Amino acid sequence: MTRRDFSVGIIGTGMLGAALARALWQARAQGSALYLSNRSGHLPDLEGFPADHLLTDPQALADACDVIVLCVPPAAARSIQIQATGKLVISVMAGVPLAEIVRLTQSSRAICAMSSPAAAHALAYSPWFAAPDVTAQDRSRARAIFEACGTTDELETEDHLAHFTALTGPVPGFVAACAAAMADHIRAQGIAPEIADRAIRQLFLGAGQMMAEGPSPATQVQEMIDYDGTTAAGLRRLQSGPFAREIAAALESAVQKTREIY
Template sequence: MAMKLGIVGGSGALGRAIALAHLNHGGVAPSDLWIANRDGRRDGFEDWPDVTVTAKAQDLAEACDVILLSVPPALFPALEVHAPDRLITSVMAGITIEAMAAKTGATRIARGMSSPVAELGLAHSAFCATDAVTDADREMLHATFAPCGVVDEVTDEALMDTFCALTGPVPGFVAYFAACMNDFATSRGMPPEVADRAVRQLFKASGEALSTWPEKPSDQVQAMIDYAGTTAAGLIAMKEMPVAQGIEAGLAAAEERARQMGTPPDAEG
């Protein structure tokens, strides 16, 4: 759909990934994309001269239909954007709808979350909207996140911290699992370069398969256990260890950190 999208913090890792998703995967036209950063430099957008880059976030806010806030949460208190008549969304960990409303004067607000793999069109993005957000606004929100990958809307704002825990840390969790597998293979004498290639390819294949199989992951696990092969032996051994508790603890810690990132230091108890 035709709209102008402005990304405040669009030169940061996540903001830039979302911008590149649009430029590379059929989102808004370059002439309809604005980027605001602290110095107005267009590093990373040299190949798209029609993209507007500015150091003035307010200029972006006045020119665009959708304003996506993607600054580090610690810098949010210093952000100056007054946009009471605009649709505001964000991908800032921990920053609440209430805080965005107080900062921008807007009522049409959606708190969102995505991940840097948006650049590849592989992200899962989610958002939670205020009652003032219209059906037309929702179309624009879906158009904002659709080039990044899969999009879902939820009605409970508290879930945005959960999504932050899922979308942010999980690539690191997967990398940790892969590192453990790599260590296992090399400890058995596998050449390190072969182990690295094998583990990378196995995770790539598993991700592709998981995204296309119709069964839920829990059903897939049970089916593999029922088959009683080598996978079953490994899964049964892991189920007898506190692996699930460790994963839950990691996600809960990430979720709590997301909440803390939206709390000003002088407000912490």
């Protein structure tokens, strides 16, 4: 993004808002197309960010920007109340319906999305769903914003967004839970905690990079089972037990919470 392209304003600079801000700030080609707004006036750690682009009045940010990104906790959504008619509004607030975004901002050009703190490293997955009045230019701008954060897809239905809020929104989330269980196991075998921690971190880093391309995860699992080595014994145990069902149940619990949170 460059200044001559379009300006983006982020309302809310908590964990997710700060991650999005870092991604967009790092992605700029020249100048500054980014504004931030929070109640405290605290400036996130963005090298070279102009102090006059940090605002405490959300309406002032909405007036200054072409695209407004709402990034406050769902419980604080009703306090936004900005006038953004005729502008693109993108919400990354979990569980806040698209119709409510339109009502709170008075903009029919609204998008509901979900990203993650991994955006700070351009590693987030950010799916989104658009209202009928969202234009082709709006879609192009939404894609540019989320591609700066990682990868992105436009969804066919708003309901699907709840599933991604549960699945890809909480990073490291469920992946960290799996890593913690594996680390607990090897520590229980008498392995030093610092070695267990280092091994598990490297395992998940390597696995993530390897799964980022090539065969699907399911194909890679089957290839290891077909090889019939030591890992195959453990994978067969997982497949015969409740592992997949428990993962599905955990995700469904998170989806249900997403639907009830606002």
